[in-house]
Amino acid sequence: MDTQLEIARRRTFGIISHPDAGKTTLTEKLLLFGGAIQEAGAVKSNKIKKGATSDFMEIERQRGISVSTSVLAFNYKSKKINILDTPGHKDFAEDTFRTLTAVDSVIVVIDVAKGVEEQTEKLVAVCRLRKIPMIVFINKLDREGKDAFDLMDEVEQKLGLKVTPLSFPIGMGYDFKGIYNIWEKNVNLFTSDSKKNIEDTIAIDDLNSTELDQLVGKSASDKLREELELIQEVYPAFDRESYLLGEQQPVLFGSALNNFGVRELLDCFLDIAPPPTPKETEQRIILPEEPKMTGFVFKIHANMDPKHRDRLAFIKIVSGTFERNKSYLHTRLQKSFKFSSPNAFFAEKKEIVDVSFAGDIVGLHDTGNFKIGDTLTEGENLKFKGIPSFSPEHFRYVNNADPLKSKQLEKGIDQLMDEGVAQLFTLDLNGRKVIGTVGALQYEVIQYRLEHEYGAKCSYENFPAYKACWIETSDPREEQYLDFKRVKQKFLAKDKSCKEVFLADSEFSIQMAAQKYPNVKLHFTSEF
Numbered sequence: 001m002d003t004q005l006e007i008a009r010r011r012t013f014g015i016i017s018h019p020d021a022g023k024t025t026l027t028e029k030l031l032l033f034g035g036a037i038q039e040a041g042a043v044k045s046n047k048i049k050k051g052a053t054s055d056f057m058e059i060e061r062q063r064g065i066s067v068s069t070s071v072l073a074f075n076y077k078s079k080k081i082n083i084l085d086t087p088g089h090k091d092f093a094e095d096t097f098r099t100l101t102a103v104d105s106v107i108v109v110i111d112v113a114k115g116v117e118e119q120t121e122k123l124v125a126v127c128r129l130r131k132i133p134m135i136v137f138i139n140k141l142d143r144e145g146k147d148a149f150d151l152m153d154e155v156e157q158k159l160g161l162k163v164t165p166l167s168f169p170i171g172m173g174y175d176f177k178g179i180y181n182i183w184e185k186n187v188n189l190f191t192s193d194s195k196k197n198i199e200d201t202i203a204i205d206d207l208n209s210t211e212l213d214q215l216v217g218k219s220a221s222d223k224l225r226e227e228l229e230l231i232q233e234v235y236p237a238f239d240r241e242s243y244l245l246g247e248q249q250p251v252l253f254g255s256a257l258n259n260f261g262v263r264e265l266l267d268c269f270l271d272i273a274p275p276p277t278p279k280e281t282e283q284r285i286i287l288p289e290e291p292k293m294t295g296f297v298f299k300i301h302a303n304m305d306p307k308h309r310d311r312l313a314f315i316k317i318v319s320g321t322f323e324r325n326k327s328y329l330h331t332r333l334q335k336s337f338k339f340s341s342p343n344a345f346f347a348e349k350k351e352i353v354d355v356s357f358a359g360d361i362v363g364l365h366d367t368g369n370f371k372i373g374d375t376l377t378e379g380e381n382l383k384f385k386g387i388p389s390f391s392p393e394h395f396r397y398v399n400n401a402d403p404l405k406s407k408q409l410e411k412g413i414d415q416l417m418d419e420g421v422a423q424l425f426t427l428d429l430n431g432r433k434v435i436g437t438v439g440a441l442q443y444e445v446i447q448y449r450l451e452h453e454y455g456a457k458c459s460y461e462n463f464p465a466y467k468a469c470w471i472e473t474s475d476p477r478e479e480q481y482l483d484f485k486r487v488k489q490k491f492l493a494k495d496k497s498c499k500e501v502f503l504a505d506s507e508f509s510i511q512m513a514a515q516k517y518p519n520v521k522l523h524f525t526s527e528f
């Protein structure tokens, strides 16, 4: 087996969208192309549905599904494609942020009628910050929606992207005739059929020929010609280099439900998307083709069965090959571990494999040794960067509700925080513990899991914080810093890795602090 070839043929990406834009549907259609599944309906939605079931039952269901959809892999046209699942629900946004540290590119799905929505904005902002290459897929063209040019304007303005269309719709909704593929220079005529697996496209060498008129009608073809001209004037030509640098984002149109435009999306993705990309450690940059294995933990999943207390740690392999039963250094613990049953993921199954390559994700059984962000190597002391914690949006004191179970509570909280369910802050003033989450749902998850997995009970009390700001100072003896600490004493805490945090109670107090103490830098993420 040629390792370099194996690495070069991997494409690891995530699909991000606001809930309901069509991420699950698109994922499923992509898997159909790989022959990884035979029929529609095989990919389960990881959506949280409010309804008959109570919230925590829903959460348990969600956890089960999210194991099975964590990584979906398939082979297509000699490439190995790994799709990493990114929950769309805002209460699981932190999980999605972390998953984005493990992808080499993303596809952004946007609903043609709803346009850019809130969750898309947040997730794209993270991708933009990290300069992740993005392809935009405008979905549901079979429905009435916004004008394609208006939508691209909206994408540029709200998401801060620089787009260039690689395909363009001919009509829309009731009048939807098909798509002109600028990338491949052909036309795909629309027939609504969700079971269609292979699309027939008609090559159009000369847009001015009558061939196009015959296919879609004279008025539609004239309109298309005008629009394509406008596109040429307004948008820059596609430039792969700019795309790879995160400076330009190609846009494609389609309808996932009708499996329309999906083959084009996948083929375009294969043509342009990056193979495994280099990644920074605190020590140096790691190249995927380096012979020695390096990787990091981006997700931890507790076992659903309370009798088996082990967890599955998801590792993104950054370089080299990961081998079964080989010894690897866990650099935070400075301890070596061997893994006898590393899981690899195929379609919706996972199975034990002997070798995985850079770009792949392996799931390792873990009894509590891993935390999000941990690094594995063949001996070199490295620590991967870029897996920060983000400021939570909700804060509550956590109290022990069963004094006989304080050990269990401590262990439970500790492990749940390692899994990244929420963040723990310890107040400087009195040592009280505050749990910060992205969504209120997580408090229910924590309470439920503490009770069912650790036999501990907790209660919450509101803590009046607005944001967690990680504090940076160039000199801990500096006057402004000391003054800041004295004045804000009540709001100071340590995060789990003992970094100093200011739990600000309002936007106003953050602004005031920034004004009054310009030498004290406040950050909304733990890495700066």
Ligand code: GDP
Pocket (backbone or CB within 6 Å): 017, 018, 019, 020, 021, 022, 023, 024, 025, 026, 045, 047, 088, 139, 140, 141, 142, 143, 254, 255, 256, 257, 258
């Ligand atoms: P997710 O929340 O982003 O995973 O969205 P889903 O894939 O679950 O899709 C949300 C809803 O939109 C479902 O009812 C889909 O059947 C529907 N949907 C997805 N793609 C299309 C499309 O191309 N056209 C239409 N009309 N509906 C679609």
